[in-house]
Amino acid sequence: MREKIISTWKQGKGLAQLEYKFDFVVLGAGPAGLAAAVLAARYGLKTALVNDRGCLGGNMSKEMQTTPIGAHYVDKNFIYRRETGLAEELILNNLYINPQNGVELWDLTMQTAVYREKNLELFLHLAIDTVKMTEDGKKIAEVSGYSAESEQRIHFRASFFADCTGNGTVAFLAGVPYMQGHENSSDFGEEYAGEGGKWENGCTTRLRAKDIGREVVFHSPDWVKYRFEKEDLEHRGLELTFMNSLTGFWWMEWGGALDTVTDMRQIRTELTHIAYAVWDYIKNRSSLREELRTYDLDWVSTMPGRRENRRFIGDYIYTQTDIDEQRKFYDSIAYGGFGYDDHARDGIFHKDFANTHTYHLGPFEVPLRCLYAKNVENLFLAGRNISVSHLGLCGIRNMWTCLQFGEAVAAAATVCCREELTVRQAADPEHIDKVHALLHRVDHTIFSNPYRNPNDLAQSARISASSTLSGPGVGRIDxxxxxxxxxxxxxxxxxxxxxxxxxxxxxxxxxxxxxxxxxxxxxxxxxxxxxxxxxxxxxxxxxxxxxxxxxxxxxxxxxxxxxxxxxxxxxxxxxxxxxxxxxxxxxxxxxxxxxxxxxxxxxxxxxxxxxxxxxxxxxxxxxxxPEQPVYLPENVRGETARPTFLPNLWISQATDFKQPEYLEFEWDKAVDVHSIQLIFDSSLDNFLAVFQGDTNCQWGGYSANVIPSVVKDYRILYKLSEDCEWREAANILGNYQRFCEHKLTLQNVVALRVEILATNGLDRAQIYAVRILQ
Ligand SMILES: Cc1cc2nc3c(=O)[nH]c(=O)nc-3n(C[C@H](O)[C@H](O)[C@H](O)COP(=O)(O)OP(=O)(O)OC[C@H]3O[C@@H](n4cnc5c(N)ncnc54)[C@H](O)[C@@H]3O)c2cc1C
Structure with a gap:
């Protein structure tokens, strides 16, 4: 799949040097990098995913155990909010294999996403530290790094690179201009930016405690320099955050006044003192101490998570105003929904609220022009290092949002590879439709650039249904x-x-x-x-x-x-x-x-x-x-496969499925079909955590490992022009995913039926989209 060019190893002559060539090399395997690599491989690019640490997921890895959120989390402004595409696939896979919500099986969910891709090669324990530019300085020729596990220096050449390292190490080494630290209101006209600071949102070392069923003590080590008392932590709502989530100590934060790249050794040391001192206070002196007699310190992360540092400049700098105005862009490629969550400079030592979370009116979109370096023709950016102001970052740094950036960069890189474009050209009005089309192919949501495909055969078909729910209403009293x-x-x-x-x-x-x-x-x-x-x-x-x-x-x-x-x-x-x-x-x-x-x-x-x-x-x-006819079969060929201003789906009447419910498509002239995409209803209005980091924890109230409204058993049937028998093209049992694609070769088809035999619990069939592609 990839070309290994050189292997020069001679005993005593320094590190072995390996050189690889790929279409696309993704640096960093956090949420952004994971999505960029998996999607690019699915689009057919020979892809490498490189990570300096030994596990996938960055801040949502088993090493850091932070629950990914995004628009997903905030139900205050847009109820039907959950991100689709790879985020939804991962969430539903995880729910299925990991109903106990454990850290290891979430890690396995991510590994499965990577190892399943035949076009994708994973390099772990490999820290990229060198970037070579082409002679004209316009492109990256090669990146390389040190592999701690194999004592090798590994070089990567590629047509395109994506910097998903969080810190933006590759963009930094490539000389991309960047911003760092809080801006003033006057810089970008941001009402909430305030004046007078160059600080960042700080870092946090995470910890978890566990009830082990018998009394345990904790002796604070004598080298720990802090001893916290009530007055030190009274601003942190300790009782509430501890009981809500055992890993909820996001406010154990420090380092915002320093450089969270170059001062990291100092920040990590300080946060280690803080972590043990906080646990010492909670366990030994807080109002919770009686309740926590049987709680043991179970886990302290080996490194702090970084919220913010370098933000590299692309062709557009995303700001608070874009969030407030829910601005639409011709090149919108992702959406956020977390408002802006700005943290106090002095973190745990700040004697007031730890953060200020400002909500907004609805999902806000981000343009592709934020996702590439303005001065390097083959470097994409995805994750928290994109072209964004400090306040803009406070709204888009959540992991499901960063993951969508990864998807967008994969689609853009694919268009660039196919058409030999520069990263900037992918965002040209001339090419952006191709990026959008690729994203729609994987159920990625772009609200203001919805699905429009004149070649989708569902558009020209006559559609009918076995039954249709007459209108929204609830009569039964529960x-x-x-x-x-x-x-x-x-x-x-x-x-x-x-x-x-x-x-x-x-x-x-x-x-x-x-x-x-x-x-x-x-x-x-x-x-x-x-x-x-x-x-x-x-x-x-x-x-x-x-x-x-x-x-x-x-x-x-x-x-x-x-x-x-x-x-x-x-x-x-x-x-x-x-x-x-x-x-x-x-x-x-x-x-x-x-x-x-x-x-x-x-x-x-x-x-x-x-x-x-x-x-x-x-x-x-x-x-x-009057009754509202909103659940019509025609909705399945609509532009948006999720609720927007309306529900946008077909719903059958209530049924016990003794007789299947179905949607039927008919054409006057026979058609050839090569792919059918079905988008079921996975209840995008619910918050689904992938893990809470607590080994004892249950799904937040979920008794099932599947979403009841998702179609479970279904068949795809078709009729050919020469006969009137229904033939079976697919027969699926036990589905739990929202997005299902069937690659088929059907010729001379005059009718096609999607027959629903069972759901995962709901007494209605609910389908957002049927896309019939030639
Ligand atoms: C303490 C804390 C709590 C947070 N809480 C939440 C939360 O509850 N929910 C949420 O959604 N978001 C939360 N965030 C924000 C979110 O975690 C980050 O903004 C997000 O993870 C950024 O994604 P990313 O892919 O850009 O980077 P990261 O997740 O940081 O991933 C970057 C990856 O690149 C690798 N890497 C770095 N340098 C190199 C290199 N030179 N070579 C190779 N690999 C490299 C890293 O090891 C890592 O795997 C939190 C952040 C912090 C710090």
């Missing part, structure tokens, strides 16, 4: 929710008129209910926007009382709408557990339940701030008049 704070229903509207809504409530006494019907936002978000109608309804005491909410509204824009019921202690809203996509129960944040006391300061606690349910939680009972 429980009641007291309206102790404002509660909110999310629902989709596609008709020109919204006449009324019907809800079910319990009223403890005769009372008056205040409601508001609100529109959705013009930009992607599931936060209510404008009040369209307000009113009151009198309710008589009773249980399961049907309440009619008059609307009589002309619908100006199809999409999400909201019904807000004001706080009323007499009322409980009835809810059902089996709501179709597009119905959600939400409640309004109060300041208290947003803040993590002492630890996180949430700014902009705006009155649009709604928290929604997560796993399998209910949706309030609701009927919409």
């Amino acid at each position: 429980g009641k929710w007291p309206v102790t704070m404002d509660c909110c229903y999310l629902f989709p509207v596609v008709t020109k008129q919204l006449e009324s809504l019907e809800i079910l409530v319990d009223a403890g006494a005769n009372t008056r209910l205040h409601y508001a019907v609100m529109s959705g936002r013009p930009k992607l978000s599931t936060i209510p926007y404008e009040v369209l109608k307000e009113g009151t309804v009198d309710i008589e005491k009773g249980q399961g009382v049907s309440v009619n909410i008059p609307c009589n509204l002309k619908v100006l824009q199809k999409g999400w709408h909201f019904l807000v019921i004001s706080e009323n202690p007499e009322i409980s809203l009835c809810y059902g557990n089996n709501a179709p996509v597009g119905l959600k129960a939400m409640y309004r944040h109060s300041k208290e339940n947003v803040e993590n006391p002492g630890c996180i300061q949430i700014t902009k606690n705006r009155d649009w701030d709604y928290m929604v349910d997560t796993w399998e939680e209910p949706s309030y009972c609701l009927k919409i008049y």
Whole structure:
């Protein structure tokens, strides 16, 4: 697969020198590098993945054990938020093999992704320390590094390189200009940047404790220079963070005032003192000490994680404004959704909140122009080292976001290799469609550049379905929710008129209910926007009382709408557990339940701030008049295979699957089919942690190792022009993935059927996309 050019080893003549040649060499195997390498190999590039340490994943490796998050984590602004593509594939694979949420099986999930790729070769324990440029200085000719495990110096030549090292070692050695440290507001016009600092977000050594079932002691070593007391750590909400997550000590942070590259030895030493001193305080003197009598120190990371240092300059510098405005770019290639999470310069010694997390209105997109070096024609950037301001980085440094950058760079490198382009040319309007097309082929989401493929045969087919769910609604009562704070229903509207809504409530006494019907936002978000109608309804005491909410509204824009019921202690809203996509129960944040006391300061606690349910939680009972036809079979050839402003999927009627549910595609003229892509519903509204780093930990409330709404058993059938028999092209049992691709060679096809025989638990078939490619 790759060419090994030279092997010159002579005893006593220094290190052996090996030289390899690849199409694409990815340096660093964190989330960004992992995705860049796996995807490039899938696209057909002969790829090397090089990592200086012995395991995959960077900060989400078994060595660092940080849970990857991203837009995925934040349900406050866009409910259907989870990243798709490789992130989703990894999450669902991990859920399947690792329901106990252990660190080792997460590591195995990542290794499986790498070792399965025949075009990909992995080099571990190899630290890249040298970059040679071409004579004209425009390109990298070669990178090389020292292999600690084989005492070799290994050289890599390639058409393209991707620096995914976090620190940007390769870009630095190649002479790419970079920024480091906090900017001032005036530099990029960022409201939250403030003035007067060149500090970075600091580093953290991670630790974990474990209940071993018998009393254990901890003696702080005499060389540890700190002894923390209550007043030292009272700003960190210790009780809360410890009990929520045993590896939750992200605030054990230091080094922001130093250079987190060159001063790392000093930072690591300091953080080692801090880690043992924090555990000494928690174990021996804190208010938790009785509770933690049987807890032992189980793990302290051997190196601190780095949040930030060099950010290299590409053709676009991403900033806070891009996040706030949810700016769209012609070359958008990924999205984030974490707001911006800025940490205090002095970390653990800062006598106030450890960070300030500012939320935003919805997913924000990042352009490809941030993902390459402006002055090196064959160097891509992916991960936390991309072209971004400090505050921009606070929004995009999460691992699922970085992983999407890796995917984008793989697609761009593939286009560059195929068409002999420079990295900059991949982002040209002339070529960007090809990058987008490759990304859509692997279920990567690009909201503002959605899937459009005129060659997709589903586009020209007549589509029909065995059945279609008549409209979003929840009638079955599974429980009641007291309206102790404002509660909110999310629902989709596609008709020109919204006449009324019907809800079910319990009223403890005769009372008056205040409601508001609100529109959705013009930009992607599931936060209510404008009040369209307000009113009151009198309710008589009773249980399961049907309440009619008059609307009589002309619908100006199809999409999400909201019904807000004001706080009323007499009322409980009835809810059902089996709501179709597009119905959600939400409640309004109060300041208290947003803040993590002492630890996180949430700014902009705006009155649009709604928290929604997560796993399998209910949706309030609701009927919409007129009925909303949103689950039509035609949705499976739509532009977006996930909810955006509408649910965007086909849903069958409720069934026990004794008879299969199906979608059928027919053509007047016979077609040839070479690939069929199916995108099932894996409930993108849920937060799925890949591991929590605690060997005792369970999935956060998940009893299953598969997502119930994913189609489990299905067949692909087809008819040829010359006969009318259905023939079987694929018969799949036990699927648990969202994205399934079938490479086939079918000629002269006049009809095709996707037949759903079972799901992983849901009593409906739910499909976002069927793509039939010639
Ligand atoms: C303490 C801490 C807590 C965090 N918490 C979260 C969280 O909860 N969720 C979340 O999503 N994000 C979190 N982040 C942010 C996130 O982890 C990083 O921003 C993200 O990992 C960056 O991804 P990356 O691929 O760019 O780099 P990394 O994950 O750092 O991976 C870089 C890889 O390159 C390798 N490498 C470095 N130099 C070389 C070299 N010269 N040669 C070869 N290989 C090299 C490294 O060993 C590593 O494997 C946290 C960060 C820190 C430090």
